[in-house]
Amino acid sequence: MSAATSRAAPGGIKVDLSGKKAKKILAQKWNKKKRPKKTVLEGQEISQLEIKVKRKLDAQSVQTFLDLPISRLTTKGLKDSGFTRPTAIQTQSLLYSLGGQDVLGASKTGSGKTLAFLIPLIEKLYRLKWTKMDGLGALVITPTRELAYQIFEQLRDVGRHHDFSAGLVIGGKDLHFESRRMGECNIVICTPGRLLQHMDENPQFDASTMKMLVLDEADRCLEMGFADQMNAIVNNLPLDRQTLLFSATQTRSIKDLARLSLQNPVFVSVHEHSAKATPDQLQEYYIVCDLAQKMSMLWSFVKNNARKKILVFVQCCKQAKYFTELFRRLRSPTQITALYGTLNQLRRMAIYKEFCEAERGVLIATDIAARGLDFPTVDWVLQLDCPEDWKIYNHRVGRTARNAATGSALLVLMPSEEESMMKQLRAHKFTIVREEVNPHKLLNIQRKIQANLASDTELKETAKRAFQHYIKSIYLMKDKTVFDVFALDVDAFAVSLGLAAAPRIPFLEKHMRIQAAKRRKEKLQETQTEESVDNIPQSKEKDKMRLMDSSEDEDGEDVITMKRKDHAIGNNDSEDDGHDLLPLLGRGSSKVVTKAAAVKKALKKNIQLNQKVKFDDDGGAHEDDPAIQPKASKEGQLYEGNESSEKPGGGIDIEKAKMVLKAEDAFDRKTERARIKEVHKEKKRKEKELKNKRRKEQEGEAGEDQDSEEEDEDVEDEEEEDGKEPNLDWLPDPDEIYGKKKSESSDSEGEEDSSSEDESGSKRKWKPPKKPKTDPSKRARVDWEESSDDEDLEQLHDNEALALQLLGN
Numbered sequence: 001m002s003a004a005t006s007r008a009a010p011g012g013i014k015v016d017l018s019g020k021k022a023k024k025i026l027a028q029k030w031n032k033k034k035r036p037k038k039t040v041l042e043g044q045e046i047s048q049l050e051i052k053v054k055r056k057l058d059a060q061s062v063q064t065f066l067d068l069p070i071s072r073l074t075t076k077g078l079k080d081s082g083f084t085r086p087t088a089i090q091t092q093s094l095l096y097s098l099g100g101q102d103v104l105g106a107s108k109t110g111s112g113k114t115l116a117f118l119i120p121l122i123e124k125l126y127r128l129k130w131t132k133m134d135g136l137g138a139l140v141i142t143p144t145r146e147l148a149y150q151i152f153e154q155l156r157d158v159g160r161h162h163d164f165s166a167g168l169v170i171g172g173k174d175l176h177f178e179s180r181r182m183g184e185c186n187i188v189i190c191t192p193g194r195l196l197q198h199m200d201e202n203p204q205f206d207a208s209t210m211k212m213l214v215l216d217e218a219d220r221c222l223e224m225g226f227a228d229q230m231n232a233i234v235n236n237l238p239l240d241r242q243t244l245l246f247s248a249t250q251t252r253s254i255k256d257l258a259r260l261s262l263q264n265p266v267f268v269s270v271h272e273h274s275a276k277a278t279p280d281q282l283q284e285y286y287i288v289c290d291l292a293q294k295m296s297m298l299w300s301f302v303k304n305n306a307r308k309k310i311l312v313f314v315q316c317c318k319q320a321k322y323f324t325e326l327f328r329r330l331r332s333p334t335q336i337t338a339l340y341g342t343l344n345q346l347r348r349m350a351i352y353k354e355f356c357e358a359e360r361g362v363l364i365a366t367d368i369a370a371r372g373l374d375f376p377t378v379d380w381v382l383q384l385d386c387p388e389d390w391k392i393y394n395h396r397v398g399r400t401a402r403n404a405a406t407g408s409a410l411l412v413l414m415p416s417e418e419e420s421m422m423k424q425l426r427a428h429k430f431t432i433v434r435e436e437v438n439p440h441k442l443l444n445i446q447r448k449i450q451a452n453l454a455s456d457t458e459l460k461e462t463a464k465r466a467f468q469h470y471i472k473s474i475y476l477m478k479d480k481t482v483f484d485v486f487a488l489d490v491d492a493f494a495v496s497l498g499l500a501a502a503p504r505i506p507f508l509e510k511h512m513r514i515q516a517a518k519r520r521k522e523k524l525q526e527t528q529t530e531e532s533v534d535n536i537p538q539s540k541e542k543d544k545m546r547l548m549d550s551s552e553d554e555d556g557e558d559v560i561t562m563k564r565k566d567h568a569i570g571n572n573d574s575e576d577d578g579h580d581l582l583p584l585l586g587r588g589s590s591k592v593v594t595k596a597a598a599v600k601k602a603l604k605k606n607i608q609l610n611q612k613v614k615f616d617d618d619g620g621a622h623e624d625d626p627a628i629q630p631k632a633s634k635e636g637q638l639y640e641g642n643e644s645s646e647k648p649g650g651g652i653d654i655e656k657a658k659m660v661l662k663a664e665d666a667f668d669r670k671t672e673r674a675r676i677k678e679v680h681k682e683k684k685r686k687e688k689e690l691k692n693k694r695r696k697e698q699e700g701e702a703g704e705d706q707d708s709e710e711e712d713e714d715v716e717d718e719e720e721e722d723g724k725e726p727n728l729d730w731l732p733d734p735d736e737i738y739g740k741k742k743s744e745s746s747d748s749e750g751e752e753d754s755s756s757e758d759e760s761g762s763k764r765k766w767k768p769p770k771k772p773k774t775d776p777s778k779r780a781r782v783d784w785e786e787s788s789d790d791e792d793l794e795q796l797h798d799n800e801a802l803a804l805q806l807l808g809n
């Protein structure tokens with residue numbers, strides 16, 4: 001078999017055939033006299049094989065691959081690769097697939113499904129006497145690049161004595177580069193995304209000749225959002241093909257796909273009646289620990305198992321990246337690497353191969369490593385973060401204890417995840433033993449982490465992103481019975497990652513705001529229809545909460561720490577029902593209840609309103625309820641006197657009420673001004689008395705003249721105050737300015753006005769004072785004055801509502 005990749009192929013496999021030179025070689029080989037001779041031999045064998053496959057074989061009679069109707073070249077390849085006895089799934093499925101039937105196969109992880117579909121694939125093309133010139137004969141679709149690569153490697157191994165060309169189409173390379181090679185491939189192993197791209201953009205892609213389709217881990221392809229595309233792919237392939245579909249987990253979606261793509265399939269489920277879902281030799285454990293403990297837990301585990309080969313699963317790429325970088329800085333006692341989707345392809349492949357070859361070490365990976373990957377001799381699978389569901393759990397733990405080897409798996413669950421996840425796992429026949437964490441054995445590395453982050457801003461950024469992406473991935477999880485983002489102690493989690501405080505999580509804040517708004521709208525609609533009086537105090541309470549909450553929202557703080565049992569994304573309203581988000585989001589407080597409406601409702605029910613108590617300067621309490629206080633203005637008194645006649649039929653004359661309110665306001669203002677004036681007068685009087693007393697003591701009679709002048713001044717002031725309506729306090733103080741100028745004149749002669757005379761006492765011509773350029777205090781005062789009008793207006797509106805109540809009595 002030749003491989004249409006640029007890699008050198010071991011074991012006599014012919015390598016990359018492309019370009020003019022390759023075509024020339026191909027033509028020469030084709031013309032060699034040896035070729036027809038070989039074809040005659042092959043023809044004879046093929047005829048025998050055709051007869052054999054039609055015979056009904058008993059699975060019990062199959063001990064080795066030689067017992068099966070498999071070509072000599074394939075059995076030789078199998079033997080050379082170390083495979084002599086087929087596994088259960090291989091025997092069971094080969095009995096049908098070699099005969100040309102469609103097969104839907106399921107078996108435990110590591111039980112040899114890859115060979116179960118590769119052998120019939122090779123045999124099919126061989127028996128069809130497929131040559132390089134016949135184009136595409138078989139297509140294998142698999143979810144991840146690593147898995148595609150692994151299948152490709154196994155194909156090269158077992159098919160080493162055949163003369164087919166095979167190619168990997170997994171992206172990461174130029175589309176034209178792949179296009180050229182695809183035209184020369186008899187077998188293409190691909191990921192669904194890249195295959196679709198070729199179908200859409202590569203005119204040379206021709207699947208019309210195809211005879212065999214393999215869907216490996218098809219359920220994963222469907223989960224990755226390729227359901228429609230997968231259906232489109234299979235519908236565009238020739239109908240006279242054979243289709244094989246294999247997975248360790250059979251789901252509803254896979255059965256739907258099988259219905260579409262397989263014709264009269266044979267269902268081969270080897271371990272269907274097994275008491276345990278996972279390989280018998282796999283030991284499964286779980287522990288419960290808090291999110292903030294996970295870091296120490298991982299470090300302790302790595303330290304204690306430094307001689308082992310460990311695969312660690314985490315929730316997202318950023319975590320894998322951060323943990324790896326951090327542990328390297330902390331001088332991990334063993335080699336530590338990370339495998340995740342956002343790495344470039346070459347790096348991914350290099351890491352994958354490195355871990356395959358390693359005897360010990362730690363690989364921190366996301367779920368791209370969960371399916372199908374066959375890392376040899378993994379001792380431990382540690383699931384630091386809970387898997388999405390039982391299927392992912394199954395695939396993850398399946399990376400150890402493969403093909404009769406032993407292995408152990410440890411699942412770390414948070415208290416909020418335990419009940420629901422364990423229920424799910426037990427329902428699917430996973431036998432997991434709970435272990436207790438020995439707190440004394442946990443190595444606390446928090447200080448070390450913090451120290452590292454303090455000296456490395458890049459690492460700190462990585463930690464921040466790990467935090468945010470983890471929260472986001474939990475939030476996006478479908479199964480809200482297991483994953484409750486609001487149950488997470490984010491502050492403690494941030495600290496455990498070495499961060500001083502929890503970074504903001506804007507998407508979550510936004511989500512919560514949207515949810516709150518939605519609920520408010522719903523509530524508004526509800527309360528509009530049922531004006532239940534019993535709701536009044538609640539509404540008030542909720543309104544208060546809403547206001548508090550909105551401010552909290554804006555700050556973006558304390559959003560996560562509150563508990564909530566579910567938080568469906570999108571429109572899953574029904575799930576939200578019955579869960580209490582009120583304390584934070586003001587759920588149900590959506591109706592904006594005006595004061596007037598509240599008062600009306602209260603009055604209807606004779607609810608006693610709270611009384612506002614005002615304290616005067618001497619600490620005396622006065623009730624400030626306008627309903628109790630008598631009207632002070634003329635208009636008010638008049639209105640009060642005629643109150644009963646003013647509201648015929650119990651109605652309220654709002655215009656009149658407003659007018660009375662205005663008059664009352666004006667009266668209040670006047671009274672207040674008079675009070676202030678009185679206070680000033682009193683103060684000045686006291687000052688004057690004091691001065692007089694002093695002067696009398698010091699100067700005797702001479703002080704009397706001075707006093708009378710001052711007295712006059714005071715009188716003037718008072719008169720001015722009496723007469724002035726507008727407040728002119730904001731104007732610059734002329735005394736201050738002139739005084740200043742006077743003192744400045746001596747310092748800056750040149751700036752002095754030419755009209756001003758010297759200090760000899762001659763008259764100074766008045767000039768409007770320059771407005772000080774910056775005088776914040778005064779400007780602030782002007783602003784305040786301006787805004788006070790608005791406040792007055794607001795006050796007016798508030799008072800209006802109170803007046804309504806007043807009038808309604």
Ligand SMILES: Nc1ncnc2c1ncn2[C@@H]1O[C@H](COP(=O)(O)OP(=O)(O)OP(=O)(O)O)[C@@H](O)[C@H]1O
Binds near residue numbers: 083113114
């Ligand atoms: N007949 C066999 N004899 C010995 N070893 C085998 C045989 N068939 C497969 N193996 C080995 O068993 C291991 C697991 O095989 P394979 O990866 O095909 O399992 P799988 O069922 O596809 O697992 P998964 O469900 O995880 O994808 C591989 O290392 C493979 O080389």
